[in-house]
Amino acid sequence: MKVVVFAGFSGAGKTTLLEAVIALLKAQGQRVSVLKHAHHRFDIDQPGKDSWRHRQAGAHEVLVASDQRLALIHEYETRHEPDVHDLLARLRPVDWVLVEGFKTVRLPKIEVWRAAEPGQDGRAVLYADDPRVLAVATVDAARLPQPPHRPVLDLNDPARIVHWLTEQAARFEYRRPQEMQ
Numbered sequence: 001m002k003v004v005v006f007a008g009f010s011g012a013g014k015t016t017l018l019e020a021v022i023a024l025l026k027a028q029g030q031r032v033s034v035l036k037h038a039h040h041r042f043d044i045d046q047p048g049k050d051s052w053r054h055r056q057a058g059a060h061e062v063l064v065a066s067d068q069r070l071a072l073i074h075e076y077e078t079r080h081e082p083d084v085h086d087l088l089a090r091l092r093p094v095d096w097v098l099v100e101g102f103k104t105v106r107l108p109k110i111e112v113w114r115a116a117e118p119g120q121d122g123r124a125v126l127y128a129d130d131p132r133v134l135a136v137a138t139v140d141a142a143r144l145p146q147p148p149h150r151p152v153l154d155l156n157d158p159a160r161i162v163h164w165l166t167e168q169a170a171r172f173e174y175r176r177p178q179e180m181q
Helices: 014-027 050-056 084-090 158-167
Strands: 002-007 032-036 061-065 070-074 096-100 109-113 133-138 152-154
Touching: 002 014, 014 032, 014 096, 014 158, 032 084, 050 061, 050 070, 152 158
Parallel strands: 002 096, 002 109, 032 096, 109 133, 133 152
Antiparallel strands: 061 070
8 A cells, every 4th residue: 555644734635635645546436544643531412421431431442333433542541642553553455545644754755834923933844854745735845945845835735745646556565664564
C-alpha cells in the first residue's frame, strides 16, 4: 500500500483537502484508509451510550461492531505518543493510507501550509528541516517564508494533488522500517 502524511499546523486545511482527495481517489477505484492523529483526550463515543458506559466502568478495550462498521477503543495505561507504524499495521491492506498529522514521523509527506492570519506570528515550515516533505500544498506560494525547492501544489486544486500523488505513487510505497519488524 502507499502511505502519505498530510502534515501542517492546525487550521491549514488538511482535513478539507483530505475529504476531497479521498473522494477523488475513490472515484478512480482506489481503496483508501485514513489514519488521523488526535490531540490528547478525544471521544468517538456519546456519553450515556453502552460503549461509553463500558469504558467509563474501566474496560481496557471496547469493540463496537455492526453489520456496517467496527470501532475499537483502546485505553492506554499511561500517556504516550502512539507509534504510526504500529497503527498502520492494524489497518487492512488498501491502495492508499492518508495520514493526517504525525508531522514528525519518518514517512513521505505533503506539507499543507497556510500563512498566519494578520496579527499572528508567522508560521514555520516543515520542509526547511524535513527531507521527507516531498511537496508543499498552499493557497499562496508567494507567501512561503523560503523557497521550498520541491513541487508546490495548489491547495485549492485537489484533483491536481491527486494527479501528482498517482504520478509519484512509487515514492509512497510503504515499507515498515527494519528495526520494527
